[in-house]
Amino acid sequence: MKIPKGYQFAATKAAFKYEGKLDLGAIVSSTPAVAAGVFTTNKFQAAPVLQCKDMLADGRKISGILANSGQANACTGDEGLTNCRETLNLAAKALGVPADELLPASTGVIGAQFDMDKWEAAMPALGESLMTSTPEDTAQAIMTTDTVHKLAETSFELKGGEVRLLGMCKGAGMISPNMATMLSFICCDADISTEAWQAMLIDCVNLSINRVTVDGDMSTNDCVMALANGESGIAIESEDDYALLRKHLLTVLEELAYKIVMDAEGGTKVAFIEVSGARSDEDAELVARAVGNSPLVKTALFGSDPNWGRIICAAGYSGANFKADDLVLEIGGILVFRNGTPEPGNMDDLLNPIMAKRDIVIHIAIGEGPGSSKLLASDLTREYVSINADYRS
Numbered sequence: 001m002k003i004p005k006g007y008q009f010a011a012t013k014a015a016f017k018y019e020g021k022l023d024l025g026a027i028v029s030s031t032p033a034v035a036a037g038v039f040t041t042n043k044f045q046a047a048p049v050l051q052c053k054d055m056l057a058d059g060r061k062i063s064g065i066l067a068n069s070g071q072a073n074a075c076t077g078d079e080g081l082t083n084c085r086e087t088l089n090l091a092a093k094a095l096g097v098p099a100d101e102l103l104p105a106s107t108g109v110i111g112a113q114f115d116m117d118k119w120e121a122a123m124p125a126l127g128e129s130l131m132t133s134t135p136e137d138t139a140q141a142i143m144t145t146d147t148v149h150k151l152a153e154t155s156f157e158l159k160g161g162e163v164r165l166l167g168m169c170k171g172a173g174m175i176s177p178n179m180a181t182m183l184s185f186i187c188c189d190a191d192i193s194t195e196a197w198q199a200m201l202i203d204c205v206n207l208s209i210n211r212v213t214v215d216g217d218m219s220t221n222d223c224v225m226a227l228a229n230g231e232s233g234i235a236i237e238s239e240d241d242y243a244l245l246r247k248h249l250l251t252v253l254e255e256l257a258y259k260i261v262m263d264a265e266g267g268t269k270v271a272f273i274e275v276s277g278a279r280s281d282e283d284a285e286l287v288a289r290a291v292g293n294s295p296l297v298k299t300a301l302f303g304s305d306p307n308w309g310r311i312i313c314a315a316g317y318s319g320a321n322f323k324a325d326d327l328v329l330e331i332g333g334i335l336v337f338r339n340g341t342p343e344p345g346n347m348d349d350l351l352n353p354i355m356a357k358r359d360i361v362i363h364i365a366i367g368e369g370p371g372s373s374k375l376l377a378s379d380l381t382r383e384y385v386s387i388n389a390d391y392r393s
Contacts, residue, residue, distance in 0.1 A: 002155050003135065004164040004189035006030040006231030010095065010130040011137035014122035016070030016115070017108060023069045024122050025141030026102075027185060028095055028130060032061030033229035035103065036198040038205045040222035046074035047084040048104035049223060055103060059194050063101035065185050065225060066091045067142050069170070071108040071115075083114040090119055094127030105183050105223055107144055107170060139168040142183050145265050145387055146170050152255035154248045158241060160234045163190045167252040171260040184209065184224040184256060190245060191230030200246050201226050208253035212261050212376045213292045224253075257376060262358075264378030265387045269301045271377045272361045277328075278371030283320035285373040287364060290318035292377030301360065301379035306351030308336045315364055322366035330363040331355075 010026040017023065037056050039049050055062075066088060073080045084104055092099035129137070139149035150171075155164040171182030186201075205224050226249075236245050261270050273292050278284035291297055294314040300307040311329060329337040332354030336343055354360060 001135065001151075001153055001166075002164050004166050004187045004229075004231070006189055006229045007166075007187045007227075008130050009133045009135050009138040010126050011133045011141040012122055012125040012129050014068070014070075014118050016068060016118060018070070021070075022137060022141040024126055025068070025133075025138035026064055026066050026091065026095055026126060026130070027138060027187060027227070028064040028097060029062070029187075029227055029229045029231075031229045031231055032063050032101060033227035034192060034194045034197050035060075035062035035225065035227055036194070036201040037103070037223060037225045038202055042222070044075055046072055046106060046110075047076055047080035048073060048106045050081065051084050051088075052103050052105070052223060052225065055100070061101065062103055062227060063097040064095060065103045065105060065227070066095075067105040067107075067138075067183060067185070069107050069142050069144050071106060071112055072110050073106045073114055074110040076111070076113050079113055083116060086116065087114065087119050090123050091126065094123040095130060096127075103225055105142070105185075105225070107142060107183055135166060135168060139170070142168070142170040144170060147263055148259075150256055150259040150263065152252045152259070154251050156244055156248050158234050158244070161232060163188070163232050163234050163245065163248075165248055165252050167256050169256045169260065171263075182209065182222055182224075182260060184253075186224070186226035186249070186252065188226065188228040188245075188249070189230065189232035190228050190234050190236050191232070192228050192236040192245070196236065196242065197226065197228050200242070200249060204246065204250040204253050207250060208257045209260075211374055212257050213289065213378070261376045261378050265384045267378040267384070268358070268381060269379040270359050271297075271301055271379070272359065273375040273377055274361065274363045274372075275366065275374075276363070276372045277326070277365040277367040277369055278373070279321055279367065279369040280371040281373055282371070283322065283366070283369075284371040285375075286318040286320040287315045287322075287366060288373045288375040290314040290320075291362065291364070292375045295380055298377070298380035301355075302381045304352070304355040306331070306348055306355050308342075308347065308351070311362060311364070312337060315366070320366065326365075326367045328365040330361075332357075332361055
């Protein structure tokens, strides 16, 4: 793995929810980095989200990210904010960076206050782990119901040398973004301005992380935070440089987005929902999300059932502006429905091999307009119900 220059990783077991599990991690940059962030639009924003937004508002450089799983520190009021800031003070001493240059992130059960004794007790081990931990360790420390840690990396050459990017995320349930519905951290060693980095992150998140759904729920703690520390010595200055960095940032985020849906709680399928021909991108998105969030479509995916009528039904109630006779449906490249009627032939025989695959492409055209949208969606399984029925047990 090519780790971007100037970054170290930390992880330890603080027993926030379970014994013997990595649940506290950190990323530290040797040089204060340009930072960008995109956050949940849920009205109930967790203490770490509020703290990060406040810190990033003044454009300050950031030396690291502190993240935990097991407790969300959401809906915890002023006490939660105070505790969040105190964790930064504790971690700053352990990691050797200023507290006002550490961004916090938390995930877990909503409503519980931090056990500050556990935080304090874990700090010596967190600091010691900075010399030995890997990106995999930190990625494991932010897992909740995830079954695997999620990492993505890429690199590219510019005239002055190599630029590297590394991303990690957690996310398996409570996934339907109007931002991110997850925790995701990006490390980059390019030299770029704060304004350009923030704009690039927003753009790439909207084309990747914002286009996934597992269950239609948006978390209180979602964030994508990106650091660029300039340690490669490569400055992003020209339009070509910018375009190349954007391309690779999008690649990392798209890979992480796919891994989230692939690891959806209880999930067995990934539906690639593509909508085209809409009067606007907004109409296309309405159709894509109606199909991707439909429990009936999702359970058909789980059962490998080619019940294409559920897709047509969801598109019809989506609220998008289109004529019913204009809708054309293809599943796995097989033309299924057009001109208001199904195509002739035994659709079950044609579609059964496609529905048995893990990745299934569903293409819906609703006219000849310029609007389009894409969405990755998981299926809905018995295990999903079991996981979430027993989540606090």
